[in-house]
Amino acid sequence: MKFAVVVFPGSNCDVDMYHAIADELGEEVEYVWHEEDNLDRFDAILLPGGFSYGDYLRSGAIARFSKVMAAVKKAAEAGKPVLGVCNGFQILLEAGLLPGAMRRNQGLKFICRPVQLTVENNETMFTSAYEKGEVITIPIAHGEGNYYCDEQTLERLVENRQIVFRYHGENPNGSLADIAGIVNERGNVLGMMPHPERAVDALLGSADGLKLFRSIVNYWRETHVVTA
Numbered sequence: 001m002k003f004a005v006v007v008f009p010g011s012n013c014d015v016d017m018y019h020a021i022a023d024e025l026g027e028e029v030e031y032v033w034h035e036e037d038n039l040d041r042f043d044a045i046l047l048p049g050g051f052s053y054g055d056y057l058r059s060g061a062i063a064r065f066s067k068v069m070a071a072v073k074k075a076a077e078a079g080k081p082v083l084g085v086c087n088g089f090q091i092l093l094e095a096g097l098l099p100g101a102m103r104r105n106q107g108l109k110f111i112c113r114p115v116q117l118t119v120e121n122n123e124t125m126f127t128s129a130y131e132k133g134e135v136i137t138i139p140i141a142h143g144e145g146n147y148y149c150d151e152q153t154l155e156r157l158v159e160n161r162q163i164v165f166r167y168h169g170e171n172p173n174g175s176l177a178d179i180a181g182i183v184n185e186r187g188n189v190l191g192m193m194p195h196p197e198r199a200v201d202a203l204l205g206s207a208d209g210l211k212l213f214r215s216i217v218n219y220w221r222e223t224h225v226v227t228a
């Protein structure tokens with residue numbers, strides 16, 4: 001299975017994402033510059049965190065016009081797993097691949113620390129290796145993680161079980177319904193503010209993020225490897 005890590009000007013979590021896939025999972029992974037227009041050779045697309053285009057206008061508002069985003073949309077339409085973490089989540093929202101929008105943190109401060117999350121839905125291609133309701137520790141690092149959507153959208157998110165992660169205990173940024181991560185209706189595009197790629201080894205304080213990447217690989221094997 002081959003992963004793409006898309007790199008925008010200002011991405012800064014691309015190397016951690018690459019490390020998680022190459023060194024912790026042992027899967028194939030390649031950096032893809034944002035000017036690339038074809039992602040057909042990849043099985044899963046990762047949009048890492050950072051400050052694409054310096055977060056000018058709004059986080060992700062410029063990156064969503066990058067050439068690569070048409071290819072990301074195509075991959076999403078083909079049903080491939082697409083994961084956006086932090087700035088990657090913001091870009092997916094701006095691109096309309098996920099519903100809702102991101103506002104500045106309620107406290108108007110950039111927050112960088114580990115948080116606890118509840119796995120609300122473990123029946124997705126990103127979370128099957130977790131237990132339902134499992135509480136995990138993953139770091140956050142953002143200034144704009146205050147997720148918002150209108151009431152109807154929230155109802156739909158709840159009904160379709162699209163809320164995958166919620167903050168457990170304290171909500172660090174004021175996000176609606178304690179939302180930390182959501183999937184699209186089809187379930188193959190996940191956006192999340194916490195950084196699973198920064199929680200892939202106990203030495204980093206937590207290895208809870210690894211199960212997310214493992215889930216993607218398991219999903220891919222189940223759907224692509226034919227056994228006799």
Ligand SMILES: NC(=O)CC[C@H](N)C(=O)O
Pocket residue numbers: 048049050051052055059085086087088110141142143144145
């Ligand atoms: N770590 C990140 O991806 C930061 C995301 C974004 N630039 C913010 O501050 O909200």
